[in-house]
Amino acid sequence: MNDMPKESFHIKAAVQNLVRNLPITIAFMAAASVVSTLFFHFSNNVTNISIIFILAIILIARATRCYGAGILASLYSVFWVNFAYTYPFMSLNFTLSGYPLTFAGMAFISSFSSSICIMLTKQSAQLQEKDRMLMNAEKETMRANLLRAMSHDLRTPLTTIIGSSATYLEQENTMTAVEKHNLVQHIEEDAQWLLTMVENLLTVTRIQADRGTTSVTKTEEPLEEVISEAVQRFRKRFPEVRVHILIPDAFIMVPMDAILIEQVINNLMENAMFHSGNQGDIDLIAETKEDYLTVTIKDYGKGIEPKILSTLFDGGGVYTNQSGDGHKGMGIGLTLCKTIINAHGGTISASNHENGAMFTFTLPDWREY
Numbered sequence: 001m002n003d004m005p006k007e008s009f010h011i012k013a014a015v016q017n018l019v020r021n022l023p024i025t026i027a028f029m030a031a032a033s034v035v036s037t038l039f040f041h042f043s044n045n046v047t048n049i050s051i052i053f054i055l056a057i058i059l060i061a062r063a064t065r066c067y068g069a070g071i072l073a074s075l076y077s078v079f080w081v082n083f084a085y086t087y088p089f090m091s092l093n094f095t096l097s098g099y100p101l102t103f104a105g106m107a108f109i110s111s112f113s114s115s116i117c118i119m120l121t122k123q124s125a126q127l128q129e130k131d132r133m134l135m136n137a138e139k140e141t142m143r144a145n146l147l148r149a150m151s152h153d154l155r156t157p158l159t160t161i162i163g164s165s166a167t168y169l170e171q172e173n174t175m176t177a178v179e180k181h182n183l184v185q186h187i188e189e190d191a192q193w194l195l196t197m198v199e200n201l202l203t204v205t206r207i208q209a210d211r212g213t214t215s216v217t218k219t220e221e222p223l224e225e226v227i228s229e230a231v232q233r234f235r236k237r238f239p240e241v242r243v244h245i246l247i248p249d250a251f252i253m254v255p256m257d258a259i260l261i262e263q264v265i266n267n268l269m270e271n272a273m274f275h276s277g278n279q280g281d282i283d284l285i286a287e288t289k290e291d292y293l294t295v296t297i298k299d300y301g302k303g304i305e306p307k308i309l310s311t312l313f314d315g316g317g318v319y320t321n322q323s324g325d326g327h328k329g330m331g332i333g334l335t336l337c338k339t340i341i342n343a344h345g346g347t348i349s350a351s352n353h354e355n356g357a358m359f360t361f362t363l364p365d366w367r368e369y
Contacts, residue, residue, distance in 0.1 A: 012320045018068040022341040025069045032056035053077035061117030157190035216343045223252040230265035247286040254366045268297040268359045269332040276301025293366040297359045301350040313338040
C-alpha cells in the first residue's frame with residue numbers, strides 16, 4: 001500500500017517528462033521526414049533514409065533526458081520508413097523479403113542509440129553535479145583555512161596592542177619620551193596592520209557576496225595607472241622601501257577591477273617587506289605574453305620555506321615571523337590575493353629565486369594600443 005503512491009508519482013513524472021519533450025521530438029521527426037522525402041525523390045535509397053532517422057533519434061536523445069521520447073521516435077521512424085519510403089508506398093507491409101529483418105535492426109539500433117545517448121547525458125549531468133560538489137567542498141576548505149588564518153593574523157597584533165597599551169598605562173610616569181614614542185609607534189603600526197586585515201576580509205565578502213559566486217565586474221584599465229596607484233599607496237606607508245618598477249613601454253589595457261588588483265599588488269609588496277627578513281628593495285615587473293599579462297613582485301630576502309609553498313594561498317602558509325615585529329602569518333592577505341585573481345580568470349603562484357622570494361599573478365585578455 002505504501003509503495004503505490006511512489007509508483008503513481010514516478011509514472012506521473014515520466015508522463016509529464018514525455019509531454020514536456022514532445023515538441024522537441026516532433027520537431028526533429030518532422031525535419032527528418034522532410035529531409036528524407038527530398039532525399040528519397042533524388043536517390044530512392046531506403047538505407048540512407050533510415051540513417052537520417054537514426055541521426056534524428058540520436059539528436060533527440062541528446063536534446064532530451066526522456067527514454068519515452070527516444071522510444072516514441074524509434075517507433076515512428078520504423079513505421080514511417082515502411083509506410084512512406086518502401087514499396088508498396090503509403091501502406092504498411094512487413095512481409096516483403098528482407099524487410100522484417102531490416103526494420104527490426106533499425107528499431108534495435110534506434111532504441112539502443114537513444115538509450116546510450118540518454119545514459120551519457122545523465123552521466124554528464126552526474127559528473128557536473130559531482131564537480132559542483134567538489135567546488136563547494138573546495139570553497140568550504142578555503143573558508144575554513146581563511147578563518148584559521150584570520151584568527152592567527154588578527155590575534156597577534158591585538159595581543160601586541162593590548163600589551164603595549166598596558167605597559168604604557170602602568171609605566172607612564174617612569175618612561176622616557178623616546179620610550180613612550182616607540183611604544184605608541186608600535187601600537188600605531190599594529191593598528192594599521194589590523195586595518196589592512198579588516199579591509200581584506202571586507203573585500204573577500206564583497207567578492208563572494210555576488211550570488212554566491214566568485215566573480216567581479218571588470219572594465220578595461222590602463223596597466224601603468226593601476227600599478228602607479230598601488231605603488232604610491234604602498235610608499236605612503238613605507239617611504240623607506242625602494243620599489244623598482246619595470247613595465248612595458250606600450251599602452252596596455254587590461255580588463256580588471258582596478259581597486260581589487262591594486263589591493264593584490266599592495267598585499268604582495270607588504271608581504272615582501274614584512275617577510276623577506278631585510279626590508280630591502282622590491283622589484284615589480286610586468287610582462288605581456290600571447291594572451292595574458294604577468295605581474296611579478298620579487299624581494300631579496302630569506303625566501304619562503306619550500307614545505308609551505310603548496311599551501312601558501314589557502315591559509316596553510318601561516319608561520320611565525322622571527323623578526324619580532326608582531327606581523328605574523330601571510331594567511332589572510334594571500335588567500336585574498338588568490339580569491340581576487342581567480343575571480344579575474346587568472347592564476348597566482350609563489351616560488352623562490354636565488355636571492356629571495358617572488359610572487360607572480362596573471363591576468364587574461366590584455367590589449368595593446
